[in-house]
Every structure is written in structure tokens, then in C-alpha cells.
Amino acid sequence: xxxxxxxxxxxxxxxxxxxxxxxxxxxxxxxxxxxxxxxxxxxxxxxxxxxxxxxxxxxxxxxxxxxxxxxxxxxxxxxxxxxxxxxxxxxxxxxxxxxxxxxxxxxxxxxxxxx
Amino acid sequence: xxxxxxxxxxxxxxxxxxxxxxxxxxxxxxxxxxxxxxxxxxxxxxxxxxxxxxxxxxxxxxxxxxxxxxxxxxxxxxxxxxxxxxxxxxxxxxxxxxxxxxxxxxxxxxxxxx
Numbered sequence: 004x005x006x007x008x009x010x011x012x013x014x015x016x017x018x019x020x021x022x023x024x025x026x027x028x029x030x031x032x033x034x035x036x037x038x039x040x041x042x043x044x045x046x047x048x049x050x051x052x053x054x055x056x057x058x059x060x061x062x063x064x065x066x067x068x069x070x071x072x073x074x075x076x077x078x079x080x081x082x083x084x085x086x087x088x089x090x091x092x093x094x095x096x097x098x099x100x101x102x103x104x105x106x107x108x109x110x111x112x113x114x115x116x117x118x
Numbered sequence: 119x120x121x122x123x124x125x126x127x128x129x130x131x132x133x134x135x136x137x138x139x140x141x142x143x144x145x146x147x148x149x150x151x152x153x154x155x156x157x158x159x160x161x162x163x164x165x166x167x168x169x170x171x172x173x174x175x176x177x178x179x180x181x182x183x184x185x186x187x188x189x190x191x192x193x194x195x196x197x198x199x200x201x202x203x204x205x206x207x208x209x210x211x212x213x214x215x216x217x218x219x220x221x222x223x224x225x226x227x228x229x230x231x232x
Contacts, residue, residue: 045163106207
């Protein structure tokens, strides 16, 4: 079974600084997808960024980028030039792409951006 | 702790049938969430409860969907009548103190409506 671990329950950083959220996972699959979701006060889950395991290039979305280390089963999220609106819970998630396309989540990291 | 327990793991039903998904949150958690995952729409919040009371059900797609939480240890999501477009993975999650607390997801129920 797949597992996703976020070892940092809480983090805080000054506005405009860079912060990295950690995520590790365990799987025997070779092809899969990894995601970072943001949860604002509405409790919706907003997709921040997605990485396909077969791609060596790290995904980037504006100020958000990932450091995907497949051999180490690590998938960290880097937020550059952090903004107050980045304050939220962040969830790492994993999904295989062989039939059972079901997400497995970490328990989240609470990120606070300090003015 | 056994974590959030959802049942069944898989459900296949015919269009028009009633479907009931079940969730047992982690003991002591006072928030419970239902999410739906589809490839097209991603992850959507359907409804969430605090202390067994529905707080926000604005994500429930239509009247065919209903959710209840009769006590702190059990919740159901019911679809009646079911339609093929309801096919998705439905997640239940629970947390203590709600927002900004660790959110524990169940393994999900894969629903297929034919």
C-alpha cells in the first residue's frame, strides 16, 4: 500500500522569503503522479502543482516548484517570494496510474506567512 | 488508531439505484469532510460537519446527494437515484479542531454507476 508522510506539522516564514515543505512517500510502483494541494479556509482543496513520475524535469507553476527525487521517494514543494495569501494547510498526495486512480494523502503542513 | 474507515472500498451499481457510502472518523475528531475526486474536476469538497452538524453543504451537487452524521462516530453519504456521472472516488476525512489541523483521509470509496 502507498503511504505519504509530511513530517512538518507547522511551518512559518517571513513574507517574501522562500519556504520548502517536505513530503516523502512509499510505493512499489514505478509510474505514478504526485500532487500538492492547498486548503484555504473554505476547506476546498486547490491543486497547486502536479508531477508525473516519469518526467525527470521538476514541475514549476509561477512561484511554486517541486524538488522530485524519485530514488529517495521525496517530493518537496518550494514557495518563492512567499505572500500572505499563501497561508494555508498544504497536502501532499500520491496517485498511481494503473487502474486504481485514487489519491493517497499526507496529513498536511500548516504554513503561516508572517507579515 | 485505525484511522478513518470508509466502506465499501468499491461499489458498482446500476443507474437509478440508491447508493450509501459510510465513514467512521477517528475517535475524538470533531470535524468530518466528504470530498469527491474525478479526473475531470479534481478534488471537490461536498460537505463538512462540525460536532455532527452540517456546516457547509454548498458543494453537494444536487438534491440527489444527501449526507448525515447521526453521531460522532458515523457519517453517510447517500446518492438517490444514482447516475453514471456520479462515478468517482469519494473520500471521507476527519480532523480535530478543523482548519489548520492535520487532516486524516480514509482510503476512499470508488463508485462506478453503469
